[in-house]
Amino acid sequence: QKEVEQDPGPLSVPEGAIVSLNCTYSNSAFQYFMWYRQYSRKGPELLMYTYSSGNKEDGRFTAQVDKSSKYISLFIRDSQPSDSATYLCAMSRLTGGGNKLTFGTGTQLKVEL
Amino acid sequence: DVKVTQSSRYLVKRTGEKVFLECVQDMDHENMFWYRQDPGLGLRLIYFSYDVKMKEKGDIPEGYSVSREKKERFSLILESASTNQTSMYLCASSLRGFDEQYFGPGTRLTVT
Numbered sequence A: 001q002k003e004v005e006q007d008p009g010p011l012s013v014p015e016g017a018i019v020s021l022n023c024t025y026s027n028s029a030f031q032y033f034m035w036y037r038q039y040s041r042k043g044p045e046l047l048m049y050t051y052s053s054g055n056k057e058d059g060r061f062t063a064q065v066d067k068s069s070k071y072i073s074l075f076i077r078d079s080q081p082s083d084s085a086t087y088l089c090a091m092s093r094l095t096g097g098g099n100k101l102t103f104g105t106g107t108q109l110k111v112e113l
Numbered sequence B: 001d002v003k004v005t006q007s008s009r010y011l012v013k014r015t016g017e018k019v020f021l022e023c024v025q026d027m028d029h030e031n032m033f034w035y036r037q038d039p040g041l042g043l044r045l046i047y048f049s050y051d052v053k054m055k056e057k058g059d060i061p062e063g064y065s066v067s068r069e070k071k072e073r074f075s076l077i078l079e080s081a082s083t084n085q086t087s088m089y090l091c092a093s094s095l096r097g098f099d100e101q102y103f104g105p106g107t108r109l110t111v112t
Helices: none
Strands: A004-006 A011-014 A019-025 A032-038 A045-051 A054-058 A061-066 A071-076 A085-092 A101-103 A107-112 B004-006 B010-013 B019-025 B031-038 B042-049 B064-070 B073-078 B087-094 B107-111
Touching: A004 A085, A011 A019, A019 A085, A019 A107, A032 A061, A045 A054, A045 A061, A071 A085, A085 B042, A101 B042, B004 B087, B010 B019, B019 B031, B019 B087, B019 B107, B031 B064, B031 B073, B042 B064, B042 B073, B073 B087
Parallel strands: A011 A107, B010 B107
Antiparallel strands: A004 A019, A019 A071, A032 A045, A032 A085, A054 A061, A061 A071, A085 A101, A085 A107, B004 B019, B019 B073, B031 B042, B031 B087, B064 B073, B087 B107
């Protein structure tokens, strides 16, 4: 069983829809949670970074962490065609040498006109 | 603007060849990383470096080595390329540990 599970999609939504992207994880030691966006043929770019449980909002994006359920979400409001990309969740725990990131496999999102 | 560059976008090599992948960052970051990205497997850490001449193994270091002679440059070396090393290779850097990593555009390597 993978430490981090993420539905690969593809997820197709109409422009303006609210998008919900999710990851589940098995290791309760994870403390830091991130969402990366990766456009086709590009490297991932950091979208959101949260520590422990709760919500964090940045413009049209909201990251939500529920540590009791080992579940994290990224919500995109008023989705745009430019949001079409693969979204990767990542998380880390304290290790001796630092916080290694464990990535989900990514969810492919397509926002259609 | 933060920038991580990788020497090649696409590379085709033959089995047994020695392959060098170069990564340069202009942000004065202490930490640099090499990942490979494969469908269904996500990003997996190969090696990372906290400082010049320092290196640490990641989750899948077998068949790879690294070199960091200057702070801004981190090289990944495939000593004898094999077909199972065909993949997308991503370099990243960060100011603090593994937090807030900035990625390069990736090198798609094909080994035939």
